[in-house]
Every structure is written in C-alpha cells, then in structure tokens.
Amino acid sequence: MNLDLLFTELWRCLANGTLAGHQPFKVMQAATIALDGSPDVRSVVLRTVSESENLITFHTDLRSPKIAQLRQRPRIALAGVDAARNVQIRVAGEVRIVDEGDARRAAWQRSRQQSLIVYRTLLAPGTPIDQPADAFAKPQPTPDADAGFEHFCVVDIRPDALDWLDLSAADGHQRARFVRESGRWSSGWVAP
Numbered sequence: 359m360n361l362d363l364l365f366t367e368l369w370r371c372l373a374n375g376t377l378a379g380h381q382p383f384k385v386m387q388a389a390t391i392a393l394d395g396s397p398d399v400r401s402v403v404l405r406t407v408s409e410s411e412n413l414i415t416f417h418t419d420l421r422s423p424k425i426a427q428l429r430q431r432p433r434i435a436l437a438g439v440d441a442a443r444n445v446q447i448r449v450a451g452e453v454r455i456v457d458e459g460d461a462r463r464a465a466w467q468r469s470r471q472q473s474l475i476v477y478r479t480l481l482a483p484g485t486p487i488d489q490p491a492d493a494f495a496k497p498q499p500t501p502d503a504d505a506g507f508e509h510f511c512v513v514d515i516r517p518d519a520l521d522w523l524d525l526s527a528a529d530g531h532q533r534a535r536f537v538r539e540s541g542r543w544s545s546g547w548v549a550p
C-alpha cells in the first residue's frame with residue numbers, strides 16, 4: 359500500500375471506531391502529563407473522527423483529573439490496537455476543551471442516556487468513597503434531561519502526528535509516520 363492509501367486507511371480505521379458495535383479503535387488509550395510531571399493514561403471512546411476537519415473528539419467529565427492536566431498542558435497522545443490485524447495506530451495533537459456552546463450541547467443531545475449517567479454523580483471522578491454504591495445519588499424516577507450537563511464537555515483533538523504500525527505483513531513489518539505542519543500533512547516510512 360502506498361503512503362497516500364495508508365493515510366486514508368488510518369483515518370478510516372479511526373472513523374470506524376465511532377460506529378456501533380465492536381470496533382478495534384472505538385476505545386483508545388489517551389495519555390497526558392499529570393500535574394506533577396509524571397505520565398498518565400486512561401481509556402476513552404472516540405466520538406467524532408473527521409479527516410476533512412482534522413478532528414477527533416471524546417467526551418469527558420469537567421471534574422476529572424485529565425481536564426486539569428489538559429488545561430495545564432493542552433496536548434494528548436492516543437494509542438490503539440487492532441489485535442486481530444496486528445495494527446497499531448498512534449495519534450498526537452493539540453487539545454481544546456469545549457465546555458460551552460452549541461457543539462457541546464449537540465454532543466450531549468446525541469449521547470445515549472446510559473452514557474450520561476456518569477455526569478449525574480455528585481462526586482468528582484477519583485473522589486475516595488467507602489464502597490462503590492456511595493458514588494451514586496439515589497436515582498430520580500425521571501431525571502431531568504439536562505441533569506449533569508454542567509459536568510459534561512467535549513475534548514477536541516487536532517492531530518499533528520499519526521503513526522501506523524502493521525505487524526501482519528508477510529514480507530515484513532511496516533511503519534509509517536504522518537506529520538502535519540502549517541496545515542499540510544507529510545508522510546514517510548520509518549523503521550518499525
């Protein structure tokens with residue numbers, strides 16, 4: 359596969375992560391720098407993937423530690439793997455925390471009720487509790503559709519580096535790197 363086709367394939371794999379059902383790149387590992395300078399990483403679900411807009415998004419809780427980390431240092435790295443194909447994708451980019459505006463509202467409204475439960479908790483993610491049930495307030499019979507919205511945000515990632523590693527090729531492993539500068543992507547093969 360040539361590098362242009364590979365670039366398209368990489369974005370297609372990421373975009374498939376936003377489709378329903380099991381998808382290899384639906385959940386990726388998102389790495390940040392913690393406030394004390396140490397690395398931190400957690401799983402996130404890809405919500406939007408757009409090559410034309412150069413945009414990847416996930417949703418999170420404004421109270422979560424990753425938000426303080428991203429406010430201090432607005433860069434993120436993602437890594438994911440398609441274990442069946444032996445393909446790894448890595449993404450690095452600038453982050454914008456979308457905590458107001460129409461796009462945030464639309465993302466909230468598009469989300470399934472099940473996904474919104476986490477934003478309706480009284481305690482911030484990571485707050486110590488005595489037992490798991492203590493995290494949840496008594497469920498309201500019919501929760502207000504906007505309950506928890508104040509905790510909800512979208513994290514926009516503008517990738518500036520992409521990395522593809524394919525360990526499946528019979529004739530050898532292949533790795534390609536794509537770098538974006540001044541709005542233009544350049545590409546090249548690198549040693550795996």
Ligand SMILES: Cc1cc2nc3c(=O)[nH]c(=O)nc-3n(C[C@H](O)[C@H](O)[C@H](O)COP(=O)(O)O)c2cc1C
Binds near residue numbers: 385400401403422
């Ligand atoms: C399968 C899976 C998907 C997850 N998706 C998200 C997500 O999209 N957004 C999010 O904030 N946390 C998600 N989490 C929880 C995070 O991995 C993490 O535990 C939580 O956000 C707290 O992270 P922090 O303390 O680094 O801020 C997910 C966890 C799992 C197991």
